[in-house]
Amino acid sequence: xxxxxxxxxxxxxxxxxxxxxxxxxxxxxxxxxxxxxxxxxxxxxxxxxxxxxxxxxxxxxxxxxxxxxxxxxxxxxxxxxxxxxxxxxxxxxxxxxxxxxxxxxxxxxxxxxxxxxxxxxxxxxxxxxxxxxxxxxxxxxxxxxxxxxxxxxxxxxxxxxxxxxxxxxxxxxxxxxxxxxxxxxxxxxxxxxxxxxxxxxxxxxxxxxxxxxxxxxxxxxxxxxxxxxxxxxxxxxxxxxxxxxxxxxxxxxxxxxxxxxxxxxxxxxxxxxxxxxxxxxxxxxxxxxxxxxxxxxxxxxxxxx
Amino acid sequence: xxxxxxxxxxxxxxxxxxxxxxxxxxxxxxxxxxxxxxxxxxxxxxxxxxxxxxxxxxxxxxxxxxxxxxxxxxxxxxxxxxxxxxxxxxxxxxxxxxxxxxxxxxxxxxxxxxxxxxxxxxxxxxxxxxxxxxxxxxxxxxxxxxxxxxxxxxxxxxxxxxxxxxxxxxxxxxxxxxxxxxxxxxxxxxxxxxxxxxxxxxxxxxxxxxxxxxxxxxxxxxxxxxxxxxxxxxxxxxxxxxxxxxxxxxxxxxxxxxxxxxxxxxxxxxxxxxxxxxxxxxxxxxxxxxxxxxxxxxxxxxxxxxxxxxxxxxxxxxxxxxxxxxxxxxxxxxxxxxxxxxxxxxxxxxxxxxxxxxxxxxxxxxxxxxxxxxxxxxxxxxxxxxxxxxxxxxxxxxxxxxxxxxxxxxxxxxxxxxxxxxxxxxxxxxxxxxxxxxxxxxxxxxxxxxxxxxxxxxxxxxxxxxxxxxxxxxxxxxxxxxxxxxxxxxxxxxxxxxxxxxxxxxxxxxxxxxxxxxxxxxxxxxxxxxxx
Numbered sequence: 001x002x003x004x005x006x007x008x009x010x011x012x013x014x015x016x017x018x019x020x021x022x023x024x025x026x027x028x029x030x031x032x033x034x035x036x037x038x039x040x041x042x043x044x045x046x047x048x049x050x051x052x053x054x055x056x057x058x059x060x061x062x063x064x065x066x067x068x069x070x071x072x073x074x075x076x077x078x079x080x081x082x083x084x085x086x087x088x089x090x091x092x093x094x095x096x097x098x099x100x101x102x103x104x105x106x107x108x109x110x111x112x113x114x115x116x117x118x119x120x121x122x123x124x125x126x127x128x129x130x131x132x133x134x135x136x137x138x139x140x141x142x143x144x145x146x147x148x149x150x151x152x153x154x155x156x157x158x159x160x161x162x163x164x165x166x167x168x169x170x171x172x173x174x175x176x177x178x179x180x181x182x183x184x185x186x187x188x189x190x191x192x193x194x195x196x197x198x199x200x201x202x203x204x205x206x207x208x209x210x211x212x213x214x215x216x217x218x219x220x221x222x223x224x225x226x227x228x229x230x231x232x233x234x235x236x237x238x239x240x241x242x243x244x245x246x247x248x249x250x251x252x253x254x255x256x257x258x259x260x261x262x263x264x265x266x267x268x269x270x271x272x273x274x275x276x277x278x279x280x281x282x283x284x285x286x287x288x289x290x291x292x293x294x295x296x297x298x299x300x301x302x303x304x305x
Numbered sequence: 306x307x308x309x310x311x312x313x314x315x316x317x318x319x320x321x322x323x324x325x326x327x328x329x330x331x332x333x334x335x336x337x338x339x340x341x342x343x344x345x346x347x348x349x350x351x352x353x354x355x356x357x358x359x360x361x362x363x364x365x366x367x368x369x370x371x372x373x374x375x376x377x378x379x380x381x382x383x384x385x386x387x388x389x390x391x392x393x394x395x396x397x398x399x400x401x402x403x404x405x406x407x408x409x410x411x412x413x414x415x416x417x418x419x420x421x422x423x424x425x426x427x428x429x430x431x432x433x434x435x436x437x438x439x440x441x442x443x444x445x446x447x448x449x450x451x452x453x454x455x456x457x458x459x460x461x462x463x464x465x466x467x468x469x470x471x472x473x474x475x476x477x478x479x480x481x482x483x484x485x486x487x488x489x490x491x492x493x494x495x496x497x498x499x500x501x502x503x504x505x506x507x508x509x510x511x512x513x514x515x516x517x518x519x520x521x522x523x524x525x526x527x528x529x530x531x532x533x534x535x536x537x538x539x540x541x542x543x544x545x546x547x548x549x550x551x552x553x554x555x556x557x558x559x560x561x562x563x564x565x566x567x568x569x570x571x572x573x574x575x576x577x578x579x580x581x582x583x584x585x586x587x588x589x590x591x592x593x594x595x596x597x598x599x600x601x602x603x604x605x606x607x608x609x610x611x612x613x614x615x616x617x618x619x620x621x622x623x624x625x626x627x628x629x630x631x632x633x634x635x636x637x638x639x640x641x642x643x644x645x646x647x648x649x650x651x652x653x654x655x656x657x658x659x660x661x662x663x664x665x666x667x668x669x670x671x672x673x674x675x676x677x678x679x680x681x682x683x684x685x686x687x688x689x690x691x692x693x694x695x696x697x698x699x700x701x702x703x704x705x706x707x708x709x710x711x712x713x714x715x716x717x718x719x720x721x722x723x724x725x726x727x728x729x730x731x732x733x734x735x736x737x738x739x740x741x742x743x744x745x746x747x748x749x750x751x752x753x754x755x756x757x758x759x760x761x762x763x764x765x766x767x768x769x770x771x772x773x774x775x776x777x778x779x780x781x782x783x784x785x786x787x788x789x790x791x792x793x794x795x796x797x798x799x800x801x802x803x804x805x806x807x808x809x810x811x812x813x814x815x816x817x818x819x820x821x822x823x824x825x826x827x828x829x830x831x832x833x834x835x836x837x
Binding site for chain 2: 013030031036040041044046048049054077080083089093106148152157159162166168251253255
């Protein structure tokens with residue numbers, strides 16, 4: 001297992017390096033720069049700013065200097081927030097996105113798993129069709145529709161929750177549900193699919209044949225195999241959830257990382273773009289690795305590969 | 306068990322809804338705290354680095370310049386750090402500073418102002434608003450690095466309380482320019498404590514925000530809230546009625562609107578454009594539509610044929626039905642623009658030249674050699690990606706098609722790409738907009754001068770440049786304004802830009818907030834604001 005982890009971590013280095021290189025050059029290729037503004041900056045001012053932030057240096061120097069900054073975590077000041085660095089932004093905002101993401105994951109699993117299991121167990125009944133149609137709606141409805149709807153109902157009409165902000169625990173509910181419901185729909189569908197496949201297996205028939213109660217068959221025997229698709233989905237989904245969602249963070253005024261991820265690109269903040277992209281990439285790699293480990297633990301067949 | 310569940314449910318509900326109908330806005334009024342929507346997160350609260358309106362709103366509550374914003378009239382001066390001032394020929398201005406303190410107890414001195422002017426003009430700081438100080442003698446030269454000795458710049462502290470500013474030419478409305486945050490003082494020792502005078506990344510604003518205004522910084526959480534509280538050491542603290550202000554950087558217009566509806570804000574910075582007609586319809590007392598010193602226009606690239614022909618440019622302008630655009634598309638009470646400079650500057654009455662006249666438009670396009678639009682090359686109308694710009698572009702595309710018989714392609718670009726294209730002059734027709742920095746027509750007219758960086762149309766008329774330059778040596782106020790109006794008429798007769806409409810500010814405000822007056826620059830003097 002240790003060897004497996006080390007190999008995976010070793011593989012991560014060239015991946016991150018490739019992502020860094022691609023991002024670095026894509027940022028440079030984008031028209032407009034960090035100092036492009038409606039009010040045209042005077043040439044001598046632009047020159048000073050380019051010099052200060054090192055954009056006048058030869059490309060290879062910029063490339064390796066920025067790379068080194070990301071290896072040593074010694075970041076330069078940001079062009080979009082003078083006085084702050086990418087590290088300040090990530091340290092400040094990642095905990096928020098992490099909290100929101102984990103809460104959303106709990107919502108997603110708490111709704112998605114039971115619904116999916118029930119739908120598979122009661123295949124082709126109303127308990128299957130109704131929740132699965134709802135799940136389809138959930139997948140189709142984007143967060144920027146669900147979010148304002150929820151805040152209209154619970155914020156404006158009922159007045160139970162704040163429309164936006166990130167101050168009290170109650171402020172977590174609407175964003176977490178908005179984000180979670182979307183994933184819940186996916187998880188429900190994946191669970192149902194995985195469970196249906198497993199429920200047709202021979203060993204399930206054997207379990208039923210030896211008289212195990214239906215509840216035990218579904219939850220104990222089938223679930224372990226049935227949730228494999230969910231586990232595979234879980235990794236990238238978790239990485240996506242905890243690195244922040246631009247839409248949900250904007251609708252609910254959540255000070256998370258997701259907004260910086262988009263805003264950095266819009267304001268052409270080279271350093272922040274690279275840091276957030278690499279951070280997200282690293283999260284996905286780690287999440288996928290954890291998922292692989294969990295899958296190995298769940299599925300003995302994989303242990304010998 | 307059931308009982309326990311019931312009880313805990315009740316407790317949970319109780320937490321969310323304390324059985325009272327008091328909204329956060331009600332509670333805040335009790336505490337004397339104003340809750341404001343403030344657009345997006347300011348990139349900096351450093352008066353010498355900030356370049357956004359959102360930052361400006363917060364900074365004016367924290368720092369006071371020589372002249373304070375007037376609560377009711379943007380063109381009038383109000384004593385700020387300077388309790389009196391005088392001038393010789395509008396060129397040498399002397400400011401007498403009052404006995405005022407920084408939030409750390411240090412006195413505000415004339416030296417602080419000189420230091421601040423030096424700071425924003427330091428080439429390495431790269432301030433994007435350093436140009437605002439260029440009316441000062443040698444300011445431009447120092448900023449461009451031509452001279453390195455700041456004592457040659459026209460800012461001098463005669464003593465602790467007397468500041469003399471020498472301008473390179475007479476500027477009669479100088480007191481209006483210095484209301485801008487680029488002229489604001491910073492506390493020199495604090496700036497030096499966290500970096501050098503010219504370090505753009507100097508983080509004193511987050512480490513220790515020493516200020517001299519009616520409020521002081523209490524809490525700043527990025528993308529969440531900026532809280533300021535009353536500054537008891539402010540020279541005029543007795544007159545400050547609010548105990549504090551909370552600025553919320555709410556990017557989403559819909560969220561802000563819903564927050565206002567749920568009673569979480571006293572003031573919403575914007576209104577979703579589709580809601581404006583709804584609130585107008587029901588005569589919502591919270592809805593405000595006020596003049597705003599800004600103009601929405603199209604730049605015509607005067608270097609590209611056939612747009613190099615003034616007749617073509619006039620034909621395009623005459624074919625734009627501005628009334629239809631403001632009534633059917635923008636719907637927010639915007640004013641159809643017959644000229645460039647927005648109304649509201651007293652004494653300034655420019656001729657209205659741009660109008661809707663389909664007959665004249667057809668005549669002109671025929672005279673230009675394109676009868677019924679025949680042979681007219683397919684031009685591209687460029688705008689930055691936004692639904693409202695697209696709607697206007699489509700309407701104008703249609704007007705040109707039906708009146709002039711010409712086909713124009715409309716194309717959108719992401720903001721920075723768009724701005725880049727426009728600055729580089731790689732366009733034929735491009736959307737444009739300009740917001741005035743101070744209450745004087747030249748804040749608009751200067752951008753079309755031959756040497757202006759904002760002159761996207763690449764317009765050049767020596768007569769126009771000459772008239773604007775002349776106006777500054779004119780000592781009589783009305784004659785000076787007349788010269789500027791004359792210049793504007795010359796420019797509009799060349800029609801390098803098509804004025805479309807003059808902006809309005811649309812926002813919602815709690816009727817219990819008093820002393821919030823319409824100001825065309827949207828600069829607020831928060832000392833005048835109070836609750837009923």
